[in-house]
Structure formats: structure tokens, C-alpha cells
Amino acid sequence: MTSLWWIRRDARLNDNPALLEAQGDGPAAAVFAWSPAVRLWSGRRxxxxxxxLWSLSEDTGRSVGVRHGDPADVVLEAAREVGATVVCAQHEYSPSGLRxxxxxxxxxxxxxxxxRLVGSPYAVAPGRVLKADGTEYQVFTPFRRAWRDHGWRRPAAPADPRGFVPVSxxxxxxxxxxxxxxxxPLGYPPPFTETAWLExxxxxxxxxxxxYTSERDLPNVDATSxxxxxxxxxxxxxxxxxxxxxxxxTANPDLSASAAxxxxxxxxxxxxxNVLFHHPDALRTSLRQVIPDDAWATGKEADDAFDAWRDGRTGFPLVDAGMREMAATGMMHNRVRMVVASFLIKDLHVPWQRGADHFRRGLLDYDDAQNQLNWQWVAGTGRDAAPYFRVFNPDGQGDKFDPLGAYVRRWLPDLDTPAYxxxxxxxxQERQIALADFTRGKRPSPQS
Structure with missing residues (x-):
């Protein structure tokens, strides 16, 4: 009996429990639903x-079916076509994935x-790591300790690339x-095959x-994975x-600190x-309020400031370099992401949601939980977030992490010209305004 593998966020042959489950009794069929939600993604994504998906199809002898439509319709139709009574898929935990x-x-x-839901996109599925009283962890360090204590399995065996029933x-x-x-368009398209990423x-x-420990914060150094x-x-x-x-x-104990x-x-x-699983509203709503609503910039002035930030023309080199890097590559170094996010929220006083929306369109590695909760971290509104009064100084960050200016010069050819x-x-001045707003936000509301 043929089983159907419903491809979700697991377009791979290696370490894929859902696919292995589908192939458990012989060749499996495979289908991906190009849903209306995907049609709303940015062109680069x-x-x-x-x-x-093309690469996965090539790896499986062009057997993978990719079809337009709602997943419920696409998966049911494919299951009927191949006679599958069981559909195997990876368990998702995001709000949209659960729906x-x-x-x-x-x-x-x-x-x-x-x-049949098998596995997840995580080493430890969201919701499994809980405190002794059954509640969620709200601080990262004890979560990490419990997460490590929980542990995870070794990678699963590779699937059989020839074990597929063709689906149109x-x-x-x-x-x-x-x-x-x-x-x-992207000026620097990244690899797109599973083999290239494993290499x-x-x-x-x-x-x-x-x-990694000493160089991962340096945007001009190839120090990250x-x-x-x-x-x-x-x-x-x-x-x-x-x-x-x-x-x-294990092979080289000198790597232990970096591996950790x-x-x-x-x-x-x-x-x-895990936070998003417990708080699905965190996609759009701050988990806590840190400044008064009237602190946010509005109107044309706010729009003009946002446009300058988006286009990499704020006059702050590290901020502008990061935004232009994302425009050209669909990526941005993580240290720089924190700097540009802090600048938008605390120097330009624009709500984090607007920046998160732009990152959703611009980043190739967009992920609901990572994007939204990282923005909330910078905004000081999330779980175990940076305090709102922590305001990144773009110049200080540049001096510390790009001391020779190699990163900013790469992305700002106009830096030392009249065009910049x-x-x-x-x-x-804007830092003082942000801190004053934070102080106002801590005051108790007047009694009515």
C-alpha cells in the first residue's frame, strides 16, 4: 500500500522521519501544496x-508533485490518486502550520x-520543555538548560531517493x-540544493x-554557519x-567551547x-507593553523615516550597510539585524511590527517565530528580551564589530562621496527621547 508524504518545511532526503515513515512499506508518493499563502510571499522567497522544490524533485527522479491549491484539497486529491490511506507529514507548531x-x-x-504526524522542525518540539510546575519557561538560560537535559535523537538515516511513486x-x-x-531580484543568489548546504x-x-565564539559577531568575517x-x-x-x-x-576537544x-x-x-507556540498572538502583538502608545511616530514624518531606513539612506553606515545587504542578498548578519532593528524602533520610534513586516518581505530565511520574536527581543517586548532602555549605538557597534570598516565599505560604495x-x-537626542518614553511607560496609570 502506497503512503503519501506531504512535504511541508522538510524538503530534504536526509534526517527526515516523516519521509522515512512514508517509505516504511515501500515506495512513497510525495506532494507539496503551493498554497495561496505562498503566493503572497515576496518574489525572492x-x-x-x-x-x-526543483532540486528535491531532481534528487527523486522528478517524482515530486507540486500543485496549486489549499493543502487540504491538494493532499486529499493526491492521496486519492495514488490510493494512499495514510499521509505522513512533519508536525508543525506555528499558528498557520497548526491551522x-x-x-x-x-x-x-x-x-x-x-x-500521521512524525517529527518536527526542531530538535525538541515546542511545548515539551516545561518547568517543574508544568508552565513555560520565560527566561532563555533556564530554558536552554532544560532543553539540553531533555536531549534529542541522533539524525535519522537518509531516505531512499529511488523510493518514490511519481506524482504529477x-x-x-x-x-x-x-x-x-x-x-x-537578488544580486547574490544563495545555494538551493540540499547537497550544497550539507557541504x-x-x-x-x-x-x-x-x-565561532570570538568571530560570530563580525559581519565581514565568514564565521557563521x-x-x-x-x-x-x-x-x-x-x-x-x-x-x-x-x-x-568529540573529535577535537579544543572545539568544545565553540560547539557549545x-x-x-x-x-x-x-x-x-516555544514562545510562539504558547503565545500565537505574538506574531503581531507585543507580549508586554514598555512605552506609551503615543510615543510612536506617525504620519508623513514617520513614513519618510521608515523609507530612509528601508532604502539604506539614514546616514548611519552600519544601518545602511545592513539594509543594502538584505536588499541585494536576502540576508543580513545577525549582529547587524539587531542594530538596524534597534535603530528603527528607538531612534526613529517606529513600531517593531512594521520592521518585522519588511524583514518578512526581504529575508530569504524568514521564519515566523524567529523573525517576530527577535524583533520583540530588540523592542524589549518579548520573553527574556533586551530591556527597552538598551539602545544600540550604530557608531559604537560599527567601531566594535567592523573596526576597519570593511563591511560598510562593501555595501556602501557611496560612503565617502557627496552622494552619501x-x-x-x-x-x-533620539536615545534620550526613547529613554524618556520608557520612563513614562513605567509610571502607574492615573486612577479614574
């Missing part, structure tokens, strides 16, 4: 997704079929990739991992990353997913 799998499960159940597609992935490129991971643990993109599309599982770091440290730091960064990803814009605000 749709183009990259199309290439990811999607409930709809698919209902459609299959009404048709006498079964949705009604979408031209080449066309969608080209269309996305036209609508939202990148191998190169990372063999090289940059050794200096760059795994956020394949994680976002499911081409690499976090278990694979954790095992690679652990194995490297790298593991901690994976834990932050899982912490944010004047500063749109005085940082010290």
Missing part, C-alpha cells in the same frame, strides 16, 4: 522555494484516510523561479567553527547541525518557537 494540518486532517478523516505537477517551477527573480555545514565545522536559509525551507534539520557540532567537538556556543544559538531558535546621505536624526 517564492523563487528560492521553487528552486528548492493547516487541522484542515488536512479533517479532509482526510472525512474521506476515510489518516494523517500543475506548476512550472522554472517559470515561478524566473518570475520571482524578475519581481524581486557548507561540513566546511563550517571543519573551519569557522573553531573561531549560514544555516538559517536551509532551516527555513527544511533542507537541513537542527538535529543535523547539533550532531555535526557535537561530533566535531553554536548549540546555544540553535537553542535560541527553539526558545522562540546626511544623517536623518541625532542618535543621542
Amino acid at each position: 517564492r523563487a528560492h522555494l521553487a528552486r528548492v 493547516e494540518q487541522r484542515a488536512v486532517e479533517e479532509a482526510l478523516t472525512h474521506d476515510g484516510r489518516h494523517l 505537477s500543475d506548476i512550472d517551477l522554472d517559470h515561478d523561479a524566473a518570475l520571482g527573480d524578475i519581481q524581486d 557548507r555545514l561540513s566546511d563550517f565545522v571543519a573551519g569557522p567553527l573553531a573561531q 549560514r544555516m538559517s536559509i536551509p532551516l527555513a525551507y527544511g533542507q537541513v534539520h537542527p538535529r543535523t547541525l547539533l550532531a555535526a557540532a557535537e561530533d566535531a567537538a 556556543t553554536f548549540t546555544s544559538e540553535v537553542a535560541w531558535r527553539e526558545f522562540h518557537a 546621505p546626511e544623517r536623518i536624526v541625532d542618535h543621542q
Whole structure:
């Protein structure tokens, strides 16, 4: 009996429990639903997704079906076509992912079929790491400790690339990739095959991992894994990353400190997913209020400031370099992400949601939990967030993490020319305004 693998955020052959479950009794069919939600993605994200799915299809002998439509309709239709009574899929925990799998499960159940959820996009599924009293962790460090104590399995065995039953597609992935490129071009397209990302991971643990603790905050140094993109599309599982770091440290104990730091960064990803699982409203709503509502800039002045930030013409080199890097590559170094987010919120007084929306359009590695909760971290509104009174100084951050100016010169060819814009605000003045707003926000409301 053929089983159907419903491809979600797990477009890979390695370390994929849901796919292995589908292939448990022989060749499986596979389908991906190009849903209305995907059609709303930015052109660059749709183009990259199309290439990811094309690569997966090539790896499986062009057997993967990619079809337009709601997942419930697409999955049910494919299950009927191949005679699958069981559909295997990865469990999702985001608000949209939970809604999607409930709809698919209902459609299959009404048709006498079964949705079997196996595995998740995390080393430890959200909701599993709880305090002794059964409540969620609100602070990262004790969460990380409990997360490590919980542990995770070693990566699963690779699936059989020949073990697929062909499923037809009604979408031209080449066309969608080209269309996305036209609508939202990238100057530096990233790798899009699972093999290329696994090679990148191998190169990372063999090289940059050794200096990861000391160099990961330097935007001009190739010191990070760059795994956020394949994680976002499911081409690499976090278990694979954790095992690679652990194995490297076992083989070379000198790497233990760097491997622990790298593991901690994976834990932050899982912490944010856990927070969103417990608080789905955190996608749009601050988990706590830190400044009065009247502190936010509004009107044309706010729009003009946002446009200057978005276009990388604020006059602050590190901020502008980061925004131009994202425009050109769909990526931005994590240290710089914190700086540009702080600048938008605390120098320009624009709500974090507006910045998060722009990152959703601009970043290739966009992930609901990571994007929204990282913005809330900078805004001081999230769980275990940076306090609102922590205001990043763009110049100080540049001096510390890009002391030779190599990063800003790479992305700002106009930096030392008359074409480079004047500063749109005085940082010290805006910092004082932000701190005054924070102080006002701490005052008790007047009694009515």
C-alpha cells in the first residue's frame, strides 16, 4: 500500500522521519501544496522555494508533485490518486502550520484516510520543555538548560531517493523561479540544493567553527554557519547541525567551547518557537507593553523615516550597510539585524511590527517565530528580551564589530562621496527621547 508524504518545511532526503515513515512499506508518493499563502510571499522567497522544490524533485527522479491549491484539497486529491490511506507529514507548531494540518486532517478523516504526524522542525518540539510546575519557561538560560537535559535523537538515516511513486505537477517551477527573480531580484543568489548546504555545514565545522565564539559577531568575517536559509525551507534539520557540532567537538576537544556556543544559538531558535507556540498572538502583538502608545511616530514624518531606513539612506553606515545587504542578498548578519532593528524602533520610534513586516518581505530565511520574536527581543517586548532602555549605538557597534570598516565599505560604495546621505536624526537626542518614553511607560496609570 502506497503512503503519501506531504512535504511541508522538510524538503530534504536526509534526517527526515516523516519521509522515512512514508517509505516504511515501500515506495512513497510525495506532494507539496503551493498554497495561496505562498503566493503572497515576496518574489525572492517564492523563487528560492521553487528552486528548492526543483532540486528535491531532481534528487527523486522528478517524482515530486507540486500543485496549486489549499493543502487540504491538494493532499486529499493526491492521496486519492495514488490510493494512499495514510499521509505522513512533519508536525508543525506555528499558528498557520497548526491551522493547516487541522484542515488536512479533517479532509482526510472525512474521506476515510489518516494523517500521521512524525517529527518536527526542531530538535525538541515546542511545548515539551516545561518547568517543574508544568508552565513555560520565560527566561532563555533556564530554558536552554532544560532543553539540553531533555536531549534529542541522533539524525535519522537518509531516505531512499529511488523510493518514490511519481506524482504529477500543475506548476512550472522554472517559470515561478524566473518570475520571482524578475519581481524581486537578488544580486547574490544563495545555494538551493540540499547537497550544497550539507557541504557548507561540513566546511563550517571543519573551519569557522573553531573561531565561532570570538568571530560570530563580525559581519565581514565568514564565521557563521549560514544555516538559517536551509532551516527555513527544511533542507537541513537542527538535529543535523547539533550532531555535526557535537561530533566535531568529540573529535577535537579544543572545539568544545565553540560547539557549545553554536548549540546555544540553535537553542535560541527553539526558545522562540516555544514562545510562539504558547503565545500565537505574538506574531503581531507585543507580549508586554514598555512605552506609551503615543510615543510612536506617525504620519508623513514617520513614513519618510521608515523609507530612509528601508532604502539604506539614514546616514548611519552600519544601518545602511545592513539594509543594502538584505536588499541585494536576502540576508543580513545577525549582529547587524539587531542594530538596524534597534535603530528603527528607538531612534526613529517606529513600531517593531512594521520592521518585522519588511524583514518578512526581504529575508530569504524568514521564519515566523524567529523573525517576530527577535524583533520583540530588540523592542524589549518579548520573553527574556533586551530591556527597552538598551539602545544600540550604530557608531559604537560599527567601531566594535567592523573596526576597519570593511563591511560598510562593501555595501556602501557611496560612503565617502557627496552622494552619501546626511544623517536623518541625532542618535543621542533620539536615545534620550526613547529613554524618556520608557520612563513614562513605567509610571502607574492615573486612577479614574
